[in-house]
Amino acid sequence: MGRKNYWFLFVIIFAVLSIFICINIPFQLGLDLRGGSQLTLEIKPTPEVAKITPNEVEGVKAVLDKRVNGLGVSDSQLQTIGTNQLLLELPGEQDPSRAAKVLGETALLEFRIQKNGSEQELRNLQTQRNSIESIIKLLEENNNSAQLIKEINTNNEINKLFEKYNFDTNQILELDKFILLRNNLNTDIAALFDSTSLTGQYLTNAGRRQDQNTNNWEVTLSFNNEGGEKFAEITKSIAGTSRLLGIVIDGMSYSEASVGRQFQTAGITGGAATISGNFTADDARNLEVQLRGGALPLPIDIIQIRTIGPSLGIQNIRLSLFAALTGLLFVGIFMIFIYKLAGFVSVLALSFYSLFTLSIYALLPVTLTLPGIAGFILSIGMAVDANVLIFERLKEELRNGNTLIRSIDASFKNAFSSIIDGHLTTLISCVTLFYLGTGFVKGFAATLGIGVVLSLFTALTCTKAILKFLMSYQGLRKISNFINLNQIPKPSINIQQ
Amino acid sequence: MNSNLNVQLYKNRKVVWLISLSLSLLSIMGMLICYKNPRINAPLNLGLDYTGGTQIILDRSCSNECLELNTSDISKNIIALKNVDKNFESNSSPNLTRSQIQLLDNSKSISIRLPFLSASQSESVVNEVTKSFGPFINENTSVEIIGPSLGKQLLKSSLISLFFAFLGIALYINFRYDRRYSFLALFALFHDVLIVCGVFSWLGYFYNIEVDSLFAVSLLTIAGYSVNNTVVVFDRIREKSIVDNKLSFKYQIDKAVGATLTRTLYTSFTTLLPLICILIWGGSTLYWFAFALVIGVIAGSWSSIALAPSLLSITSNKEID
Numbered sequence: 001m002g003r004k005n006y007w008f009l010f011v012i013i014f015a016v017l018s019i020f021i022c023i024n025i026p027f028q029l030g031l032d033l034r035g036g037s038q039l040t041l042e043i044k045p046t047p048e049v050a051k052i053t054p055n056e057v058e059g060v061k062a063v064l065d066k067r068v069n070g071l072g073v074s075d076s077q078l079q080t081i082g083t084n085q086l087l088l089e090l091p092g093e094q095d096p097s098r099a100a101k102v103l104g105e106t107a108l109l110e111f112r113i114q115k116n117g118s119e120q121e122l123r124n125l126q127t128q129r130n131s132i133e134s135i136i137k138l139l140e141e142n143n144n145s146a147q148l149i150k151e152i153n154t155n156n157e158i159n160k161l162f163e164k165y166n167f168d169t170n171q172i173l174e175l176d177k178f179i180l181l182r183n184n185l186n187t188d189i190a191a192l193f194d195s196t197s198l199t200g201q202y203l204t205n206a207g208r209r210q211d212q213n214t215n216n217w218e219v220t221l222s223f224n225n226e227g228g229e230k231f232a233e234i235t236k237s238i239a240g241t242s243r244l245l246g247i248v249i250d251g252m253s254y255s256e257a258s259v260g261r262q263f264q265t266a267g268i269t270g271g272a273a274t275i276s277g278n279f280t281a282d283d284a285r286n287l288e289v290q291l292r293g294g295a296l297p298l299p300i301d302i303i304q305i306r307t308i309g310p311s312l313g314i315q316n317i318r319l320s321l322f323a324a325l326t327g328l329l330f331v332g333i334f335m336i337f338i339y340k341l342a343g344f345v346s347v348l349a350l351s352f353y354s355l356f357t358l359s360i361y362a363l364l365p366v367t368l369t370l371p372g373i374a375g376f377i378l379s380i381g382m383a384v385d386a387n388v389l390i391f392e393r394l395k396e397e398l399r400n401g402n403t404l405i406r407s408i409d410a411s412f413k414n415a416f417s418s419i420i421d422g423h424l425t426t427l428i429s430c431v432t433l434f435y436l437g438t439g440f441v442k443g444f445a446a447t448l449g450i451g452v453v454l455s456l457f458t459a460l461t462c463t464k465a466i467l468k469f470l471m472s473y474q475g476l477r478k479i480s481n482f483i484n485l486n487q488i489p490k491p492s493i494n495i496q497q
Numbered sequence: 498m499n500s501n502l503n504v505q506l507y508k509n510r511k512v513v514w515l516i517s518l519s520l521s522l523l524s525i526m527g528m529l530i531c532y533k534n535p536r537i538n539a540p541l542n543l544g545l546d547y548t549g550g551t552q553i554i555l556d557r558s559c560s561n562e563c564l565e566l567n568t569s570d571i572s573k574n575i576i577a578l579k580n581v582d583k584n585f586e587s588n589s590s591p592n593l594t595r596s597q598i599q600l601l602d603n604s605k606s607i608s609i610r611l612p613f614l615s616a617s618q619s620e621s622v623v624n625e626v627t628k629s630f631g632p633f634i635n636e637n638t639s640v641e642i643i644g645p646s647l648g649k650q651l652l653k654s655s656l657i658s659l660f661f662a663f664l665g666i667a668l669y670i671n672f673r674y675d676r677r678y679s680f681l682a683l684f685a686l687f688h689d690v691l692i693v694c695g696v697f698s699w700l701g702y703f704y705n706i707e708v709d710s711l712f713a714v715s716l717l718t719i720a721g722y723s724v725n726n727t728v729v730v731f732d733r734i735r736e737k738s739i740v741d742n743k744l745s746f747k748y749q750i751d752k753a754v755g756a757t758l759t760r761t762l763y764t765s766f767t768t769l770l771p772l773i774c775i776l777i778w779g780g781s782t783l784y785w786f787a788f789a790l791v792i793g794v795i796a797g798s799w800s801s802i803a804l805a806p807s808l809l810s811i812t813s814n815k816e817i818d
Contacts (some may be wrong), residue, residue, distance in 0.1 A: 035636075039649060094638075096544070096616055097616035097617050097619070100615075100616035101616075101617075140592055146572075164741035188525035194765070286681075301644075302616065303644030303646060303647045304642060305616055305619070305638040305640065305641070306641045306643055308638055309556075309635075309636045315780065323777070323779040324771060324774070325775040327516070327771025327773070327774035327775070328771045334767060335767070338763065371786075374783055374786060377771045378718060378768075380768060380771065382725075384768070385725075385767070388760055388764050389760055389764075392757075392759060392763075396756070419734055421725070421728040422726075423725075425721060425725055425728060426721040426722075429664075429665070429666065429717050429718075433662065433714075434664040436657055436658035438660060440654075441658070448718070466604075
């Protein structure tokens with residue numbers, strides 16, 4: 001019996017190893033279990049780029065990767081699906097609209113020089129913008145209060161502005177109305193400036209900091225050598241004049257700066273600039289992320305968003321695990337009731353099976369999702385089936401009057417082809433699903449597939465090893481441990497014809 | 498318990514066929530009715546995953562019992578967003594009158610179904626509902642937005658993977674057995690999948706139950722399970738036809754089915770146990786998934802014990818009797 005005990009030893013070592021792995025390597029939980037957001041992005045072709053090739057996808061992905069990292073969500077994942085889609089997972093992120101905004105928007109940064117003779121017009125627009133800025137601040141501080149809005153609405157200057165931009169004043173929230181107004185003014189301001197060759201493509205880094213005096217946030221920029229030279233040249237050309245330098249993002253001027261006389265000889269060198277545009281902390285961060293990420297080579301469209309609350313996930317995992325364990329408990333009771341000692345062996349083998357499977361999930365690692373857990377539960381059903389097939393054969397052999405040891409060997413041999421066929425057909429559908437499916441269908445296929453392979457291993461190896469080990473004890477080697485004695489042996493098989 | 502149960506499948510084969518035929522017809526009828534129904538307009542009531550749209554689920558934070566809410570009030574407030582929210586300003590913004598609002602789990606949570614919205618539009622809806630009908634447990638809020646093109650794509654990829662999985666299985670059985678077995682195993686598989694689809698088409702028609710991507714997963718699992726079961730019986734028939742080759746083929750089939758009957762019943766039972774546990778305790782997420790599998794396991798057991806072997810007897814070249 002020595003060789004059989006080696007197998008048993010192997011099984012025990014594997015089991016101990018699995019327990020060690022399960023304890024030490026954390027499971028990777030899918031978004032549906034830990035909460036967070038999932039976005040599917042589609043890359044849109046443009047007239048210039050009519051067909052999206054893997055190269056273009058890579059380009060978009062690189063830019064998005066930078067932006068995603070800028071969002072500061074840990075463990076975020078960005079994968080390509082199909083030919084023109086990207087799947088972004090942001091664990092723990094509960095506000096996908098913020099992510100969507102930062103990801104989807106292209107921040108085109110330009111430095112512009114003020115046109116000659118526009119001084120008066122610019123000053124007017126700046127004054128108007130300042131008063132709108134202070135209204136926005138007031139509304140934000142007072143939570144959009146109705147009293148305040150009433151006062152503001154009686155202001156003639158502002159009503160004129162509304163008229164100028166054709167605002168239907170009843171349509172939208174007051175605060176948003178003023179933000180829109182500011183954007184309109186900023187666009188008009190930008191129109192007073194001429195473009196230069198300095199754009200965001202020369203940017204090497206962007207950052208943000210808070211102004212000590214005003215508490216407003218600023219976005220800081222640094223350029224590469226070429227950009228630094230251009231910046232010096234531009235600032236030199238307007239230093240000491242009345243013309244201003246406009247910092248324009250997406251066609252809106254965020255700040256207009258004068259360049260002091262002291263820069264007349266060399267311009268501002270060192271390749272760094274600051275944009276101070278009355279930013280809030282969030283605005284500054286979003287802008288920083290967009291600038292640092294660079295411009296997207298192609299536009300993207302968000303075609304799917306999923307947000308799942310974390311406590312919902314925990315509740316689901318608890319429920320599912322509880323259901324699975326209870327189901328298994330029933331299966332165990334059923335197996336022992338029907339197959340006695342062999343049933344007990346199968347309960348042991350199934351416990352080992354569960355351990356092995358879980359440790360493989362941790363090792364690979366498999367991302368556990370709710371459908372994944374369903375796949376796991378189903379694979380346990382398959383593992384039980386293999387045992388049932390073997391034990392039914394065992395009973396048959398015993399009823400036919402064979403000895404116990406010979407019956408055990410024969411049962412494994414006879415059940416083998418059924419077990420192989422059943423497992424392989426399931427495996428075929430798992431592999432197909434894994435390659436053709438997307439998202440959580442893939443997760444389900446992966447967990448079920450791993451389960452099927454391991455179930456094949458456990459059924460043919462573990463069950464046998466444990467059974468043989470137990471049979472090496474004389475006291476357990478009784479046919480009555482496997483089958484009711486009144487069922488055997490039948491002297492001959494009757495065939496009714 | 499006798500080892501070789503005395504099954505008289507051949508004698509009762511017409512009853513078996515009648516049962517399967519009427520179940521199949523009933524399923525096809527259900528799918529036709531769904532297809533003709535303007536609300537569904539497809540053989541199955543397709544869910545958000547396949548049609549695209551927005552689903553928002555909000556958990557109400559009420560201490561003991563949640564007071565009833567009038568869903569039409571919520572609907573009114575959402576429709577009103579069109580006039581007060583800048584996210585819905587443009588003319589191309591989605592039609593908010595097509596909202597479906599349901600109270601779930603004893604009014605503890607609210608489910609809102611809308612056409613495809615953008616992230617900021619869905620945020621506006623959440624804000625509006627929170628303002629007027631809150632408080633909610635913000636942490637539990639779930640928002641799902643699926644674009645219409647993605648839905649079609651998912652449907653297509655589900656169908657393609659189903660097709661290739663079936664093809665793979667057919668090729669394998671063809672290789673292991675022969676064309677006849679392969680054809681019948683696939684026939685049994687289609688029978689099982691058809692019945693599950695039929696049950697869900699009726700559920701969709703009467704109770705508005707929808708099928709999602711998880712349903713496609715369950716169909717594939719059922720396909721695998723069905724073939725697995727059929728193959729085990731076929732394996733036995735082949736074995737009997739070698740061992741008891743003096744018997745006529747119809748008795749070989751009867752005996753093989755008798756020999757595997759206990760196993761099939763036990764296996765179905767042990768597979769059903771965890772599934773039933775999920776139905777009872779698994780929460781709402783996996784409920785219909787488990788339900789589809791329960792139907793599939795029952796249909797799969799039936800087709801592998803009764804339908805496929807009884808059909809084998811007519812396709813057989815061997816002399817019957």
